[in-house]
Amino acid sequence: MGILKRIRKIVMADIHGTLDKLESPINMLQQYIRETEEQIVKAQQALSQQLYLEKKYETLIAETEALAAKRARQAELAVSRNEDNIAQLALQEKIKNENKTTLYREQYEATKKQTAALYEQINKLQEKYQELQHKKLILVSRLNTAQAIKTSNTVLSSFDTENAVKGFARIEAQVQKLEAEAAASNYFHQLQHTTKTQVLDQQLQEEVQQALEHLKASK
Template identity: 45%
Template sequence: MGIFRRIKTITMAEINGLLDGIEDPIAMLNEYSREMEQEIAKGQKALARQIFVEKKQEALISETQTLVDKRTRQAKLAIEKGEEAIAKLAVQEKLTHEKQLAVYQEQYDAVKAQTKILLEKLDELRETFNQLQQKKILLASRANVAQSMKQIQKATVSFQKDTIARGVARAEERILLMEAEVQAGSQFSAPLAQFDATYQTFIDDEELNREIEKLTKEKVNI
């Protein structure tokens, strides 16, 4: 690949990479895929032209063979009739067409060989393209994983060890404080309950005097 072709490939890869929204390595693979698709399209057009030439050569051979057969019959007929001049003319044209037929056949064989080579090259190109497509999927996956790992590593490196330690210590202090608050609450709940019970059983003087007065009246009535 020449320097200008490499520059073109890199430039096209960058442009198409922006359009495709993918990383540079995958953009390069996509650009190569596009180039191979274009080459395959060119190969298919060339193969179509080659097949067209081959068919025309076949038709030319068939037409020339028909003329050879026709002049052969005319020559035989003229010989049978004793028409020597006509026989010579028919034989002369027969030989001329036979020489043309040999040339056409040789050309046809060369065209057929070229068609075979072109077809093989086109098949190889398609196979390479298919392999590239499969490899591109694998490489795209690897590139995504590598990019993700790179981002994770970058994020990990951005944190300092001391910062993390201080954060853990603050979290631990916060948890200890929460546990202390819960424990303090549970300790105060029982004395308050006992105080409430004591308060409920406390009898003041007024209540005591009323009860004595009540009992005194009941005794008198008895």
């Protein structure tokens, strides 16, 4: 049972760690940007299809108009030759092509409206994409600043000022001790120098006295 509990805790920890990564602000924003990029790609593909349909309808309209005009000329020629049966067949084809032309024009206009709406949607997607990219830059900057402040606060909170003060006090005590030793050494050095000077003066006084007595005796 203990082993199963430990395994469950490990699995849950991994799951929570994964969720934390997924819920990271930057990761979430990256996901939104990827989704927007996918929508833009789909919109571009749809636009390509729409433009293809527009060209196709333009071609069909031109072909049916040309064919209707051709059948109209054929009907006129048949009438001039009193070939009513041929004229009727030509007029029938002319009307069919005119109807097709009308239908193609309606479909063409509907396609153009869809294309215009698609252009508008693509523009909005591009604006949204640029907005998300701008927000990403701002959020990354803010996140880096927040992390830097958090790290600094962690360092400051872990800094033991009491130990630092004690350390400086110990250093100051050592400096004071060295200063005292230096002062004592200097005092004894001066004392010894003074003693030697005094001894030297007494010896000179004796010589001076002897020289004085000798001078008096010579007189």
